[in-house]
Amino acid sequence: MKHNIRIVVNGDEYCLAVDPWKTLNEVIREDLNLTGTKLGCGTGDCGACAVIVDGKAVSSCLTLAVSVDGKSIKTVEGLAPSGEELHPIQESFVETGAIQCGFCTSGMEMAAFHLLSNNPSPTDLEIRKGLSGHLCRCTGYNQIVEAISLAANKMQGCHCKKEES
């Protein structure tokens, strides 16, 4: 029997009828066609499927879609305020060359978003710990750490300007 759920994804409200055995990853990618969120290992080890549910980064492959009824979800498509510009995290990934094949990128960026929301100026070690659940098969970890460090600076810059004005 399908269950009716109401979720807010990147600010848009969706009412969906879902089978209980559908994962949040399947619903995001297949029903909502938001394919920025990837499916890597399917076991919570690689981080490619990370999304933010009610402010917390989780593995969408290990989450039943029915279980997020009433919750608010952010995917990589919702990082930037509009489809035109990039979020400072995304800008930094581009600027430092932190994207190789790109498969891990959206998960890495969501982990970075979660980290910087809780710790606006992390050390390199804290960044590495924040990414410990994320694998990059291209192994470009140094640039990813660099990108998040740069993003932290940019976002603090934005924050200060806002406070000044």
Add this chain to the structure above:
Amino acid sequence: MRLPRFEYFAPKTLEASLELLGQKGDGAFVMAGGTDMMVKMSHGRLKPRTIINLKEIPELHYIKFNPQNGLEIGSTALLSEVLNHADIIEHYPALIQAVQTMANIEVRNMATLAGNLCNAAPSADSAPPLMVMDAEVSLVSSRAKRKVKLMDFFLGPGATVKNVDEIMTAITLPAPRPQTGASYMRISARCGVDIAAAGVGVAIRLESEVLAEARIVLGAVAPVPLRAVKAEAALVGRQFDPETVQYAAQMASEEASPISDVRATRDYRKSMVAVLAKRAISEAYERSHARHS
């Protein structure tokens, strides 16, 4: 990687979930974080007919501490909530040591201690520190409530004394006593995410400078988290000195009966138990020294 088909319920009260569990009988499973169950299901190793999600039950989602009664962790409190709880950080650092090595941030934002215990993997990181600190678990069915010592909870890989009609509602730890200290040390190929190749939990109580009580539990080196009674006996009644610690660590290594698998060989695991035991005993001793009042 598709999941098998099942029916799903998310009751709002413990009473309703117990009633459902009784009604549905065999094939009904309760789910907390789901991070172990989802993997088993997608690999075809678990085919539930019914899943009862406990996460919508407010009365199971809490962490309570007070210096008289100790710590109580509700069964749907997240690992990340345990990890960031100021009282647990201050009074139960051995539990923090275990939880911070478990999986990764995303999984810790979903998974629970109760789930880690009910999944009953021999390598469950939370089991050794909780066992040495004398944890009890509350098991509730629609007919009865009982408390079981975690030391008596595990029966084998994936098997526990919890009956199919019971739900684990809480994990309790006694209040920290003066001159006690505990530690958990583990080793695995990768620092995070990976399952432990070996883990050692130690708790001790000092009387002036004598080791009055000792508890040692070994993880990932037997079908269940294993109490190392000979190693404990090697400590009790003695003073903390390098020879005593070395001998107890050697006893722990002898008591371990690990398998060889993809993570580590039997010999490596036995050697590592000695190393980890030495470190954990030393750290537990230092902590018991620091806790005077």
